[in-house]
Amino acid sequence: MSSNVGIFSNLGLLVPTVESRTAKYDEIYGEHCHRIYSLAFWMTDNELTAEELSGNTFLRAFASSASPRTEHIDQAFLAEIREITRIGTLTLNTAISAETKSVRGNVKRVHLERAVVQLPATEKLIFLMHDVEGYTHEKIAHLLGMNVQETQFGLHQARLQMRELISRMS
Numbered sequence: 001m002s003s004n005v006g007i008f009s010n011l012g013l014l015v016p017t018v019e020s021r022t023a024k025y026d027e028i029y030g031e032h033c034h035r036i037y038s039l040a041f042w043m044t045d046n047e048l049t050a051e052e053l054s055g056n057t058f059l060r061a062f063a064s065s066a067s068p069r070t071e072h073i074d075q076a077f078l079a080e081i082r083e084i085t086r087i088g089t090l091t092l093n094t095a096i097s098a099e100t101k102s103v104r105g106n107v108k109r110v111h112l113e114r115a116v117v118q119l120p121a122t123e124k125l126i127f128l129m130h131d132v133e134g135y136t137h138e139k140i141a142h143l144l145g146m147n148v149q150e151t152q153f154g155l156h157q158a159r160l161q162m163r164e165l166i167s168r169m170s
Helices: 002-010 018-044 047-064 070-084 098-102 109-118 121-132 137-144 148-169
Strands: none
Touching: 018 047, 018 070, 018 121, 047 070, 070 137, 109 121, 109 148, 121 137, 121 148, 137 148
16 A cells, blocks of 8 residues: 555645544544533433444444534434434423422532433433533524424423423422
8 A cells, every 4th residue: 555655646646544544533533522422421311322322423424424524423413313212393391380480599410410311302402402512593403404493492491391300309
């Protein structure tokens, strides 16, 4: 292969080496691995499943592009998560209870974590992408194939449901 590299470089063509591709893959993985694993963990509530989901996400992303951007990786993650759970249909319609209105300063982290994992899949994903990862409603809508109003409604419903769940834990 080294003789081919010399021939191609003499012709003015650059041939990436295995080491340079590996370094590029490592850089892209390092930039996105925490975000993808975090989303995968919260969506599955299982470390092993989250690791598998993260790995499959990057395999899918690198298979679709030699140098995947954030959007490619997000789309690969959504494709993987859709294989294990139904995403895209909002399921909640919660009214505010008296207990929910009183939930303010006494919330513990463990209660938040327990509430997040109990949300329906679509609302959980919208909540995680918007409130935890900082995605805009426009980007979430594009990725999930919804309109902006649906993602805003899903986020609102997720927050209401979390308050309801937390009020029962306190």
